[in-house]
Amino acid sequence: GTVLAPSGLAAVTTTLMSFVEAGGHVLLTDSTYFPTRKFASGLLARLGIEAEYYDPLIGDGIEALISPNTNLIWMESPGSLTFEMQDVPAIVAAAKKHGVPTAIDNTWSGGYFFKPLTLGVDVSVQAATKYIVGHSDAMLGCATAANEELYLALKTFCVHQGICAGTEELFLGLRGMRTISVRLERHMKTGIELASWLAARPEVDRVLHPALPDDPGHELWKRDFSGASGLFGLILKDVRKPAVDA
Numbered sequence: 428g429t430v431l432a433p434s435g436l437a438a439v440t441t442t443l444m445s446f447v448e449a450g451g452h453v454l455l456t457d458s459t460y461f462p463t464r465k466f467a468s469g470l471l472a473r474l475g476i477e478a479e480y481y482d483p484l485i486g487d488g489i490e491a492l493i494s495p496n497t498n499l500i501w502m503e504s505p506g507s508l509t510f511e512m513q514d515v516p517a518i519v520a521a522a523k524k525h526g527v528p529t530a531i532d533n534t535w536s537g538g539y540f541f542k543p544l545t546l547g548v549d550v551s552v553q554a555a556t557k558y559i560v561g562h563s564d565a566m567l568g569c570a571t572a573a574n575e576e577l578y579l580a581l582k583t584f585c586v587h588q589g590i591c592a593g594t595e596e597l598f599l600g601l602r603g604m605r606t607i608s609v610r611l612e613r614h615m616k617t618g619i620e621l622a623s624w625l626a627a628r629p630e631v632d633r634v635l636h637p638a639l640p641d642d643p644g645h646e647l648w649k650r651d652f653s654g655a656s657g658l659f660g661l662i663l664k665d666v667r668k669p670a671v672d673a
């Protein structure tokens with residue numbers, strides 16, 4: 428079951444709110460999308476829920492951070508801006524051992540190149556604003572649950588809070604889905620081409636793109652993903668601002 432929200436961030440916060448309890452504890456990857464972090468450290472803290480950030484590369488080491496009041500483990504792979512790949516199956520295995528639900532922000536893959544539910548993740552969240560809508564003309568979010576019980580948890584929060592998406596946005600989301608396979612294959616091709624070009628530039632220290640063979644996350648990406656979207660990052664050497672602008 429999937430719930431729809433008026434933005435990606437609303438789908439993120441709906442998912443977090445569906446699982447937390449006063450006095451609870453949420454583990455979030457340190458590489459998560461910044462507004463997700465602001466919500467966790469802001470509103471959740473105000474409600475008496477502790478947000479703890481873990482190293483995105485933690486893998487099965489997450490087990491040591493799980494406590495009896497842990498309500499949810501939040502992942503995002505690759506991470507926003509820093510693009511670390513997470514060992515999703517290892518984190519899921521540790522979470523399942525302790526009965527802690529897991530959720531992932533799956534925006535980067537478009538839900539097309541990565542299928543978290545098949546790896547045991549409980550909820551997969553997407554900013555549909557990005558690759559699903561695909562034409563920069565609507566905002567939309569979705570959260571897909573692995574089973575009925577989890578879906579009802581999400582749906583109940585949506586009903587309580589009045590979270591729903593507009594008909595025009597849903598129409599535009601469905602329109603985008605008709606071409607998502609074609610668009611994402613091109614995003615992958617263009618992204619890798621640009622990333623490879625940048626990697627060879629003297630001004631560039633490092634390109635952050637898991638599909639490049641020398642990226643530290645490449646093996647995990649190859650194991651779990653069937654492709655790459657168009658979003659990547661880069662670290663520049665010490666160059667002056669006018670040169671960056673140029």
Ligand SMILES: *Cc1c(COP(=O)(O)O)cnc(C)c1O
Nearest residue numbers: 434435436460534554556566567
């Ligand atoms: C853009 C984005 C969001 C938020 O989506 P909006 O529709 O802009 O609210 C959440 N997570 C990730 C990873 C994003 O890139």
